[in-house]
Amino acid sequence: MHAPVLTRFLPLTITLALSAPAGAQLLQTPAQTAAQPILKSLTVDGTALRLGATTISLDVTGGYVVGVLTETDSLDELARGVATGWGMGAPDLPKLKASLSNPQLLAAARSGFVQPSDDSGTDVIALKVTGEGSATRYAAYVAVNIWPDRAFPATKAVTGSAAAPVTLRVFSDFQCPYCKQLWDTAMPAWRKDSATYRVMHYEFPLSFHRNAQGAAEASECAAAQGKFWPFADQLFANFRTWTPLDPKETPAKYAGYAKAAGLDTGAFKTCVSQRTFRASVDAQMQAGLKVNVQGTPTVYLNGLKLSNYGDAREVARARAVTTAQPSASSVIEARLKTFR
Incomplete structure (x- = not known):
């Protein structure tokens, strides 16, 4: 538990209207992540899941998923990929899709959009939109947020x-x-x-x-x-x-x-x-x-914000991903560079 601050610090310049807390699924094993019901129609190929023109790739370090990359031509599938990282269910997808369809957000994603996904700063979301019309492609990356020294x-x-x-x-x-x-x-x-x-x-x-x-x-x-x-x-x-x-x-x-x-x-x-x-x-x-x-x-x-410092399992996961080779921070930063 902790004592809260009185004022709410909002890092987002464009706020996403979400119906579930971010970070709920990250730092699980690849098998746990792939077993989510919203992914049952996709084919598992190692650490990637595929359906038509959609690929959802799981970045894994230290045995745990630290990031989820979605590449697709569909806003529906983009929402599914983001929901995968956030541990959201099928009922959450329409609202999430509406949020991701925000014209202001999509315009920002043309030049690359990278921000903490909520005011707790426990994870980050990156978006990129390329192409026009029927050739439009969407990319989204949801990852744990590891602050540098x-x-x-x-x-x-x-x-x-x-x-x-x-x-x-x-x-x-x-x-x-x-x-x-x-x-x-x-x-x-x-x-x-x-x-x-x-x-x-x-x-x-x-x-x-x-x-x-x-x-x-x-x-x-x-x-x-x-x-x-x-x-x-x-x-x-x-x-x-x-x-x-x-x-x-x-x-x-x-x-x-x-x-x-x-x-x-x-x-x-x-x-x-x-x-x-x-x-x-x-x-x-x-x-x-x-x-x-x-x-x-x-x-x-090691730069990763703990939700419960007394939870031995959470501490072990955080240590595993931050001390692995390559480390979570290097894997995530390599992905984020492609969105900036």
């Missing part, structure tokens, strides 16, 4: 080996009870297994948590002294003590936690009082919005 800001709150195969990027709010839950459950194992997990923490203080901004800035002051993790441990260990306070009362508490964490308290107090890292915290939050953070905690595994 450059999409995330720099942070001093890092632990684990730089050579670790798994990088976990955590957007968190110190006043969020769900973030404390993560800190108390999953985080200890991640930090202990430093050869496997490299953990990066990012500030995402929610506006309705009145002490979250101050705590975030204080943690950045601790990070400047190389003490982010012991200070953050203190914040979460004393969660029930400082979170109910008036914001004017919290700096004294933070100073006590800084002392317990081994910081230079004089330098720390100056840093907090001068709000030295206010701009840094704001920048991290803005970066989070750009990668579709909608609440806290939000966790990305």
Whole structure:
């Protein structure tokens, strides 16, 4: 679970009217994907399914489907292909076809259309239209959205080996009870297994948590002294003590936690009082919005946004596709280049 942001971030400039959540079918096995009822009339040929002039190709890495490419001369079949990636049923197809038939969308697809498919940013859709009249061809690609390293800001709150195969990027709010839950459950194992997990923490203080901004800035002051993790441990260990306070009362508490964490308290107090890292915290939050953070905690595994960081099966799938050779990101990017 997570605490939601108050405002809804919409990445789409052209919104698709969908009747089912995106990403419901991706990251399944090829057999599971091909077994969907809407595909029963197609012939399976390895990782491709065919019917007349329509080919639906499954991109597979690490044993799981990371993208579905549809090439066809029919908007009906285009809708079927997109629905395959999104795990939608036959009743959803007419509405999806109507959405894909949007003249504005089709016009944009003439030069290539690539965007996150919804405001959660968990997957991406690409469209391309070529030819005219009876020679018109449609292509659609639905894939998991894997954010590159450059999409995330720099942070001093890092632990684990730089050579670790798994990088976990955590957007968190110190006043969020769900973030404390993560800190108390999953985080200890991640930090202990430093050869496997490299953990990066990012500030995402929610506006309705009145002490979250101050705590975030204080943690950045601790990070400047190389003490982010012991200070953050203190914040979460004393969660029930400082979170109910008036914001004017919290700096004294933070100073006590800084002392317990081994910081230079004089330098720390100056840093907090001068709000030295206010701009840094704001920048991290803005970066989070750009990668579709909608609440806290939000966790990305090697750039892939997890819906449930505590689900071992989801984590295993994410690790499998992002560490496979070739990786999901390279396979997907190669496809997307043909749409741009």
